[in-house]
Amino acid sequence: MAVMKKIVIICVDDEKIVLNSLKTELKHAFGDEYILETAEGGKDALELYDELTADQNYDIPVVISDYVMPDMKGDELLISLHKRSDKSLKILLTGQATMEGVTNVINQGSLYRYIAKPWEPHDLVMTIKEAIRSFYQDKKLEQQNEELRIFNQTLEQKVKDRTAELAEKNKNIMDSIFYAKRIQQAVLPRNEHLNEVLGDYFILFKPRDVVSGDFFWGTIFKNYLIFAVADCTGHGVPGAFMSMLGIAFLNEIVNKQDIFDPAFILNNLRKNIISSLHQQGFIGEQKDGMDIAIVMLDLIPDPIWIENGTCKEVYHLVFSGANSPLWVIRKKVPNLEFRKESQPGIILKNETEDVQLFEILPDPMPIGIHERMDDFTNKKFLISKGDTLYIFSDGFADQFGGPKGKKFKYSKLRELILNVYEKPMNTQKEILEETIENWKGEESQIDDISILGVRI
Numbered sequence: 265m266a267v268m269k270k271i272v273i274i275c276v277d278d279e280k281i282v283l284n285s286l287k288t289e290l291k292h293a294f295g296d297e298y299i300l301e302t303a304e305g306g307k308d309a310l311e312l313y314d315e316l317t318a319d320q321n322y323d324i325p326v327v328i329s330d331y332v333m334p335d336m337k338g339d340e341l342l343i344s345l346h347k348r349s350d351k352s353l354k355i356l357l358t359g360q361a362t363m364e365g366v367t368n369v370i371n372q373g374s375l376y377r378y379i380a381k382p383w384e385p386h387d388l389v390m391t392i393k394e395a396i397r398s399f400y401q402d403k404k405l406e407q408q409n410e411e412l413r414i415f416n417q418t419l420e421q422k423v424k425d426r427t428a429e430l431a432e433k434n435k436n437i438m439d440s441i442f443y444a445k446r447i448q449q450a451v452l453p454r455n456e457h458l459n460e461v462l463g464d465y466f467i468l469f470k471p472r473d474v475v476s477g478d479f480f481w482g483t484i485f486k487n488y489l490i491f492a493v494a495d496c497t498g499h500g501v502p503g504a505f506m507s508m509l510g511i512a513f514l515n516e517i518v519n520k521q522d523i524f525d526p527a528f529i530l531n532n533l534r535k536n537i538i539s540s541l542h543q544q545g546f547i548g549e550q551k552d553g554m555d556i557a558i559v560m561l562d563l564i565p566d567p568i569w570i571e572n573g574t575c576k577e578v579y580h581l582v583f584s585g586a587n588s589p590l591w592v593i594r595k596k597v598p599n600l601e602f603r604k605e606s607q608p609g610i611i612l613k614n615e616t617e618d619v620q621l622f623e624i625l626p627d628p629m630p631i632g633i634h635e636r637m638d639d640f641t642n643k644k645f646l647i648s649k650g651d652t653l654y655i656f657s658d659g660f661a662d663q664f665g666g667p668k669g670k671k672f673k674y675s676k677l678r679e680l681i682l683n684v685y686e687k688p689m690n691t692q693k694e695i696l697e698e699t700i701e702n703w704k705g706e707e708s709q710i711d712d713i714s715i716l717g718v719r720i
Contacts, residue, residue, distance in 0.1 A: 306336025325399035477503020526584035553632020585626025
C-alpha cells in the first residue's frame with residue numbers, strides 16, 4: 265500500500281518580513297494541510313530542495329521565489345530547480361524582475377506564474393491551489409502512463425512469447441508437412457519408373473500446397489500398360505492422406521490381386537475407399553473420395569487393313585473414369601473406321617482437316633459413397649502410333665485468372681493442347697506450365713493441378 269507523501273511549499277526571499285508575511289497568509293489559507301518551508305537565498309533554497317527530494321516522503325508541488333536576491337537571482341534559482349526536476353511548479357513573486365529575467369525563466373525554467381509585489385492574497389492562494397492541483401494531475405497522469413507503459417511492455421512480451429510459441433508450433437507443423445511431402449513423393453511413381461512404363465510422356469504436377477490431393481500412377485502388368493491420374497477430395501494434408509490411400513489400393517488391386525480391367529479396378533478401389541473411411545451413406549455424412557481416370561493399353565498391336573491396301577498397326581485401349589475423362593488426339597487416317605462397339609461414350613469434340621480430338625467420357629460418379637453406386641463401365645478405343653493421350657484433374661481448367669479473373673475452362677485447355685500436341689512432350693509441359701502461370705497472374709492457385717500426357 266502506497267504511503268501518502270507530505271506536501272511541501274517552499275518560499276524563497278531575502279527579506280524575512282516577506283517570508284513571515286507569506287507563511288502567515290498561507291497558514292491562514294491552508295492550515296496544516298501543507299508544510300511551509302522557507303529559504304533566505306538561492307543557495308539555501310537549492311540545499312533545502314535537494315534535502316527534501318532526497319527523502320522519499322515529500323512532494324514539492326510549488327516553489328515561490330523572489331527575483332532580486334544577493335547570492336542568486338530568482339530566474340537563475342528557478343532554472344536550476346527546473347534542471348533538478350521539471351515536476352515542481354515555479355512561481356516568481358517580485359516587484360523588481362526584468363523582462364529578460366522573466367523571459368529566461370519562462371523559456372528555461374517553465375515558469376508557471378509571475379505575480380507582482382505587492383500581491384493580492386486571494387490571487388496568490390488561488391494560484392497555489394491551482395498549481396498543486398495541476399501538479400497532482402500531472403503526477404496522476406504520469407503514474408497512469410507508467411502503468412500503461414508497464415502493461416504494454418508486459419503485453420508486448422506476452423505477444424512476443426506467444427508469437428515465438430506459434431512460430432515454433434508452425435515450424436513443427438511445417439516440418440511435419442514437409443516430411444509428409446517426402447513420404448508422398450516416395451509413394452508416387454519415380455521418374456525412372458515412369459520413363460520405363462510410359463516412354464514418351466510428360467507429367468505436369470503442381471500441388472496447391474506443400475502436399476497434394478492429386479496423384480498419378482502407372483505400371484506394366486503382363487502385356488498391358490496401365491496408368492491413371494486422380495483428384496482426391498480436398499487438397500493439402502487431407503488430400504495427401506487420401507492420395508496415399510489411393511496409390512496403396514491401386515498397387516494392391518493391380519500388382520497383388522492381378523486385376524487389370526479398368527472398370528474392375530475402379531469398382532474395387534471404391535469398395536476399399538468406402539470400407540477404409542467407414543462410409544455408410546448417411547445424410548450429412550462427409551463424402552470423401554476421388555475422381556480418377558484410368559487407362560489400360562494392350563502393348564501387342566493388331567493389324568488393320570485400310571481400303572488402299574496398306575496395313576496399319578493399332579492398339580486396343582480400354583478406359584474407365586470416375587468423373588474424369590480421357591482425351592485422345594490423332595491425325596486423321598483416310599478410310600480407317602472405328603468398330604461400332606467402340607463408339608458409345610466417345611465424343612468427337614474438335615476436328616480440323618488433319619486432326620481429331622476425341623473425349624472418352626467417364627461414369628458420372630466418384631470413387632466413394634454417392635447417391636449413384638452403379639458398377640463402373642469400360643470404353644474401348646483403337647489407337648495407333650503417333651496418337652497422344654491426356655488425362656488430368658480439374659485444377660488447370662478451374663484456375664481463376666486472365667484479364668477478367670475467370671476460369672481457364674476445358675474448351676480453352678483443348679485449344680491449347682491442340683496447338684501444342686505435335687511438340688516434344690517436355691515442351692508441351694513447359695508451355696502448359698507457363699500458360700497457367702501467366703493466366704493465374706496475381707490470383708492464388710485454387711486447387712492442385714495435374715496433367716499426364718502420353719504419346720504412343
